Amino acid sequence: MNPTLGASPLRGETGDTPVRLAILDDHEVLLDALSTWIERNAPDFDVVLGAANWLDLVQSPAFPTDLVFIDLQLKEPISIEARVRTCRAAGAKVIVLSSLDTREARERAFAAGAAEFLSKSLPMASVMAAARRVMGIEAHDDDDAARAASTAPLQHVKPKLSPGEEEAFKLYVSGYSTVAVAERMNVQYETAKTYLRRVREKYAKVGRPAGKKAELIRRAAEDGYLE
Template sequence: MKTQSAVRSCRVGIVDDHELLLDGLTMYMRSNAPDLDIVISATGWFELIRHPAFAPDVVVMDLQLQEPIPIETRVRTCLAAGALVVVVSALETDEIRERSLAAGASAFVPKSSPADAVLDAVRSTWADAQERGAFVDAELETLRLYADGLSPVDIGLQLGLSFEVVKGHLSRIRDHYAASGRPTHSKQDLIRRAAEDGFVS
């Protein structure tokens, strides 16, 4: 007899333009965090967002990348696509920390910290999202438009998101309900579950 529903592992993307650090953190996570599924390991911003697995659940993002794109823009782009963000940085000033968190990052981890601090930050970020029992804003907006009858293509055009990102939002929402023992086998099932939880009227 099934006593509890399966909990989906957290899908993680890592972006750092220092390949040695990127490879080290990626290998460490894969060896020490079976609950974290590393789906992207990228050396640059554009490589991250163009990856077929974007957007993951959580992005571990180096503050300083070679591309001249402000951290605020990068964090907000991830949030809009449905990914939470943990910022890691060799710069450890209060100003940098506050700037990252003000942009919407869920956590800030200095690079002088042990690797386990990154794992803890990712797990805490993911656990907080799961405990809220809700979805990030971009996922909620996708869900509401989908319930209103828009197709994934139309939703993407309206929100300025790619078709793959919209599909990813809907997939994560379905995964959430499946993990909680409330599967959605059809669009009608999904809308019914969302209405039960007050996400759509």
């Protein structure tokens, strides 16, 4: 993914300038999924910068933005404190997103100056409701429930996958097509397709939708399959 996304023109019925948003996440498939969801569902935000590593973020001509979403668990040896403080010093507000939701992680993020710490298990509607609150944007009519949900991680059950289902799942959310998954696993196309169908069904049975690819990617991030 190109680390700098083209800024879009003013959007929304009011004609107000959307919040310039940057996203730092080293799982590029998830980065694309987040950007696409926001583009389609949150016209009051404009993802002008998507970065898979720290240097791509801070060296981009689009930086600083108004708000930055930062993944807590980057593979790079740069502390969350350093990342948050750098963004704050540049004038950007920060929301930390993480699949690791512990008291220590929250305290570190807030002590460094993060405006919010959110679990990746939250629905995107809840994440954006929190982002609007941080930026002082008037909430949408349907944001009340999402705002309440954003203050605590969503409890969820991780479905038990077979070895074949887990392997197909990891490959698929890493960017491989179903055909490519079958080739990598050395199985028939229909077998790979069945593995992925079963993964979706198992997530649905525990109340965690995964029918769409973007939803499946979020489930993978929540449960550590993209680590």
